[in-house]
Amino acid sequence: MRRVLLIAVASVGLMAAEPPPAPDRPLPDAAQEARAQRLFDDIRCVVCQHEAIADSPAGIAADMRGLVREQIAAGRSNEAIRDDLVRRYGDFVLFTPPLRLGTWLLWFGPFAVVLAVGAALLAFARRRKAEVAPLSPDEEARLADILAGQQLRRDPDAKRSDD
Amino acid sequence: MIVETGAFALILALAVSVLQLVMAAVGRLRRSPVLAGAANGAAIASAGLIAVAFAALIFAFTVSDFSVANVAANSHTDKPMLYKVAAAWGSHEGSLLLWCLVMTGFGAALARARNLPFGLKTSAVATQGLLGALFLSFTVFTSNPFTRLNPAPFQGESLNPLLQDPALAFHPPLLYCGYVGFSVCFSLAVAALIEGRANASFWPAWGRWVRPWALASWAFLTLGIMLGGFWAYYELGWGGWWFWDPVENASLMPWLAGTALLHSAVVTERRGALAGWTTFLALLAFTFSMLGAFLVRSGVLTSVHAFAVDPERGMMLLAILGGTAGLAFALFAWRAPQLKGGGMFAPVSREGALVINNLFLTAAAATVLLGTLYPLILEAATGATISVGPPYFALTFVPLMAVALLILPAGPLLAWKRGDLKGAMQRLAIAAALTVVVALLAFAVFEPRKALSAAGVGLGAWLILGALAETAERVRLFRAPLAETLRRAKGLPMGAWGMTLAHAGLGVLVLGAVVETGYRVEAARPLAIGQSVQAGQWTVTLNEIRIVEGPNYIAEQGRLSVAAPGRRTSEVTAERRFFPAGGQTTTEIGLDFRGLDDVYVVVGERARATTGEPAWNVRVWWNPWARLIFLGPILMALGGVLSLLDRRLRLAVGARKAA
Numbered sequence: 001m002r003r004v005l006l007i008a009v010a011s012v013g014l015m016a017a018e019p020p021p022a023p024d025r026p027l028p029d030a031a032q033e034a035r036a037q038r039l040f041d042d043i044r045c046v047v048c049q050h051e052a053i054a055d056s057p058a059g060i061a062a063d064m065r066g067l068v069r070e071q072i073a074a075g076r077s078n079e080a081i082r083d084d085l086v087r088r089y090g091d092f093v094l095f096t097p098p099l100r101l102g103t104w105l106l107w108f109g110p111f112a113v114v115l116a117v118g119a120a121l122l123a124f125a126r127r128r129k130a131e132v133a134p135l136s137p138d139e140e141a142r143l144a145d146i147l148a149g150q151q152l153r154r155d156p157d158a159k160r161s162d163d
Numbered sequence: 164m165i166v167e168t169g170a171f172a173l174i175l176a177l178a179v180s181v182l183q184l185v186m187a188a189v190g191r192l193r194r195s196p197v198l199a200g201a202a203n204g205a206a207i208a209s210a211g212l213i214a215v216a217f218a219a220l221i222f223a224f225t226v227s228d229f230s231v232a233n234v235a236a237n238s239h240t241d242k243p244m245l246y247k248v249a250a251a252w253g254s255h256e257g258s259l260l261l262w263c264l265v266m267t268g269f270g271a272a273l274a275r276a277r278n279l280p281f282g283l284k285t286s287a288v289a290t291q292g293l294l295g296a297l298f299l300s301f302t303v304f305t306s307n308p309f310t311r312l313n314p315a316p317f318q319g320e321s322l323n324p325l326l327q328d329p330a331l332a333f334h335p336p337l338l339y340c341g342y343v344g345f346s347v348c349f350s351l352a353v354a355a356l357i358e359g360r361a362n363a364s365f366w367p368a369w370g371r372w373v374r375p376w377a378l379a380s381w382a383f384l385t386l387g388i389m390l391g392g393f394w395a396y397y398e399l400g401w402g403g404w405w406f407w408d409p410v411e412n413a414s415l416m417p418w419l420a421g422t423a424l425l426h427s428a429v430v431t432e433r434r435g436a437l438a439g440w441t442t443f444l445a446l447l448a449f450t451f452s453m454l455g456a457f458l459v460r461s462g463v464l465t466s467v468h469a470f471a472v473d474p475e476r477g478m479m480l481l482a483i484l485g486g487t488a489g490l491a492f493a494l495f496a497w498r499a500p501q502l503k504g505g506g507m508f509a510p511v512s513r514e515g516a517l518v519i520n521n522l523f524l525t526a527a528a529a530t531v532l533l534g535t536l537y538p539l540i541l542e543a544a545t546g547a548t549i550s551v552g553p554p555y556f557a558l559t560f561v562p563l564m565a566v567a568l569l570i571l572p573a574g575p576l577l578a579w580k581r582g583d584l585k586g587a588m589q590r591l592a593i594a595a596a597l598t599v600v601v602a603l604l605a606f607a608v609f610e611p612r613k614a615l616s617a618a619g620v621g622l623g624a625w626l627i628l629g630a631l632a633e634t635a636e637r638v639r640l641f642r643a644p645l646a647e648t649l650r651r652a653k654g655l656p657m658g659a660w661g662m663t664l665a666h667a668g669l670g671v672l673v674l675g676a677v678v679e680t681g682y683r684v685e686a687a688r689p690l691a692i693g694q695s696v697q698a699g700q701w702t703v704t705l706n707e708i709r710i711v712e713g714p715n716y717i718a719e720q721g722r723l724s725v726a727a728p729g730r731r732t733s734e735v736t737a738e739r740r741f742f743p744a745g746g747q748t749t750t751e752i753g754l755d756f757r758g759l760d761d762v763y764v765v766v767g768e769r770a771r772a773t774t775g776e777p778a779w780n781v782r783v784w785w786n787p788w789a790r791l792i793f794l795g796p797i798l799m800a801l802g803g804v805l806s807l808l809d810r811r812l813r814l815a816v817g818a819r820k821a822a
Contacts, residue, residue, distance in 0.1 A: 024687060024780075026687075037685070041553070042552070042554055044550050044552065049408075050406065050408045050409065050552075051401075051406075052552070052553075055399075055401040055402075055403070057767075090548055091547065091548065091549045091550070092548040092549060092550050093550070094550060095550050095551070095552025095553060095554055095555070096552070096554040096555060097537075097538075097549045097550065097551050097555055098549065102541060102544075102545060102547060103537070103541070103549065105533070105537075106533055106534070106537045106541075106551070106555075107555075107559070109529065109530070109533050110526055110527075110529060110530035110533065110559045110560070110563060111559075111563075113525075113526045113529050114522060114523065114526045114563065117522055117525075117526070118522060121518065121522070122510075125510045
């Protein structure tokens, strides 16, 4: 009895937990459909956490997919479709952040870090090379002394040729 | 009674951790071995106490004691035993207790470590005590997992069904061993800065002490992230494994910093150089771990993973993060200029290559940090909301890493101090030629033709071939008699094998990631019984739909056959599960393993076919070489373990000299 009841409850749950969104109807033209799929990956489902409409099972994501397909079928360009979405939902709707004054740091920061640190390292290496001055006569004498006395510290790894 | 014992042990552990901090600090100031020894004992005792508390929590879950609020909120009598146990670390409170368990456990291991000099060890134990006390008080005062409910409910609310999965049962323990393992590197770095050794012989020894901790944490974190990705891959049912989601990014940042630390510590160990930089990375790795904890638990980020969203707890975590990291980095800024650089090296040398590795890894970590926090900062500053997702990282993180990986195989072939770039290139000539062949083949064979993806395949091959070429060079393969090669192979230190394996594993990961991302094929259609859908060469036919009953769910199970011309036909099942306890629905994908490829099947909601008969929305992905994405990190972690077994790290040569 319990089992029958459970199955009944579950079947209702499986079927009616959410109103089934209209199934996606791919565009008849394969090239256009491929364009749509690529766009879906960049458009954020606005009610979801961090999901593209390509992945989201939410109803609004299905609506947005339908909208994008309609516009592609109507012959609009990717740019126009994106601009439309941004006008309606704000920059938030695209996973590619816009490039404007406020996001320069975001876009160029990573490369600036590499260039700045790389340049600093190069400058450092040059300066240090200059600092390696020839030994003074006094130091030469001490070095000769040490070498003669074989007082070199034994490096435990020095005799391994293989590393 | 057992629950009270756990609660008591937890509070006692907090007191003991405070005692550990005080005794170690005073013991260090007075140079008292007795007090320092007592602090070590306290570190071990607090780990034991947390283990008791954790065992008590697991016990409460196994017997479904719903008078404990945490059990009532996260468990259910119908749940399978594995998930009852795993639910102990599935919630915010429980996972924080796990965090404390790992932290005090690593602290106890540090306290038992021999051959560390008195000053350094005692300072490190004090720092670890401070970290333990902070996180334990956070647990006790804001997130106590032993809080009681009165009256106790008859039934629990059950764990989020998405989390009821074997991969996710083991994902948090591994991940936390990685995150929190870096706390020991943090403590050792703070201790080294406090002790402020100016003599150059201190740093090689310090590098050798810090490396095993960094290696172990890194290997754990690598496995933990891999399991998390695998879980996302087959539990979310989206066909993807990495979404550049803020929480995934939060785990990637300590991984990148930890990877940089591993490499930089080698330079410090072998040559005494980069001491300041290595300490900085040791501080950074754990700071990123704490930042991750804050981001995940405070709810400042919107993420598919965000759990225990609570601004007040977030503020406390932020205070812990800001306080400890702020103090540590202030100490660093004060002491770093006094650190004596070790051995000199030419720009073209092993050291130089490792510096470049560090440059790119830290830039990559900075990129992930920027991409994760920028939307928050921008919104706070200007009110503008933006999303930073995969396209951003594909244009920033990916090229940076690609350059780093291109340089990588040359590094191990350069000698310390002054390397011979031309010689290294010559020794890589065969690998480079083969790489070009592989890339051209990939361009010709894979459909559709994609130049960038083919180049990515070449990059993966370059890493694997470069790692092999380096080992072949070391054992003089084909250039010396076989016996000589074997003798050399036997003589190679474990660390060298570990490095080869880890670098090759990275290549395997790159191969899988590039091929899966570049050439996967997706198809979706409403299918009635007997109808089929085509994805690439694969034809997936819906044979049967039936209702099946699980321990705590009811599922609609589809049986589908996967066929392709010239390949055996196999059958997979995919389910949509309904969990009555929480009212949630999840998808269980059907996965058909085809060599390195996956055929990935999701059975969705009911739909209506064009003919009017009942149908189900079926989505199919053909994910070529997806197996490599998960094999690569396993090889990398194995490489870390091999390096950990190296005699040099265990013997800790030079410890006495520095002490």
